Amino acid sequence: MARTPPTKPRKNALQARSRATVDALLEATARILVREGFEKTSTNRIAEVAGVSVGSLYQYFPSKEALVAAVIERHNEEIMGIVRAALVEVADLPIDKAVRKLVTVAIEAHRVNPKLHRVLAEQIPRTGQLADVEAFNREVHTLVRSYLESRRKEMRKVDLDVATFICVSAIEAVAHNTVLNGAEMLSEKVVKVLVDETTRLVVGYLR
Template identity: 35%
Template sequence: MVGRIIEAGHAVLVRDGYDALSTNRVAAEAGVSPGSLYQYFPNKEAVIEAVVERYSDVLAERITASLADRIDDAGPAMVRPTIEALLDALEENAEFLRVIADEIPRAENSSRTEALEQRIVGLVGAYLAARRADLGDTRPSTAAWVMVRAIEHLTVRYVLEHPTIPREEFVSELVRLVAGYLPD
């Protein structure tokens, strides 16, 4: 039941947008009564939180799996496939990403986003520390935060804005952007 409601919430959010989403619309989409929906979710915000949480969890699993698969690789050999995996995941659900990025108030979705980012920052920081990357006075955690935030922002904007930059060229530029932090 909860899974059906979350899937329905996702569908309504993508189709109708944040402002038009209501618990009644989600219940109708899920084929349940509004009363049944309220047994699991007290309001619209709780449904949206569950939808975003599921999306964040799936995205986090894909990205952390990509990073973990390449943790022994050096520099660009680790970054390029991870950026590709991130772009693939974002592009698969671009309309939902648009709603999350452009319609849902940041405060409602910041804790899930921050948890995902911290998980990835932690992995990248551990990678840099384990590789003893030559970062000068920069702490691995600082370098990881900058890299993850830059890649996150630029990949989201790339997917949402559809610039005339070919994907391969975009990925190459992102790799070049973070290459200074990466051990060879």
């Protein structure tokens, strides 16, 4: 039942040259995904753009899916880094300040590479990365939940899991839709209004 192609690296890159090759391949994959779409993202094309031969590509990635999976992981790790840092920074702040910061960060995180974010979101189910993305969501949920728990005295009585689910969904949706709609032409003023309003939405809900 080997329904999904293997996604683990075929071998580890040891020497500097091979590490550069791997990097070029990942870079090329992300670039093609964004600029030409998933359809045009063939292994031959990736190798061509990376300035590497197909043979070399297959020395490091056992399948096309493995390549996409690696790009997804890299991107997720980048975003998770931002989110984790924000939650640490926010740990001792009262709810209103904390929510404002988290909303701001959510929008920023989506703005890092909106087009890649979008393409990846579309391709995730097909690369067998569902498990990883669920882990990602669970981590966010856990972190936010534990913050809310520490601030329970400022809140009304609610089921913490439900409240976390509602808040994370709402914030994520505003960030996501904002970036999708406005693309890159988001004035700072508009962003500020959205942050204000989303903060109000969430803070008003929590207490």
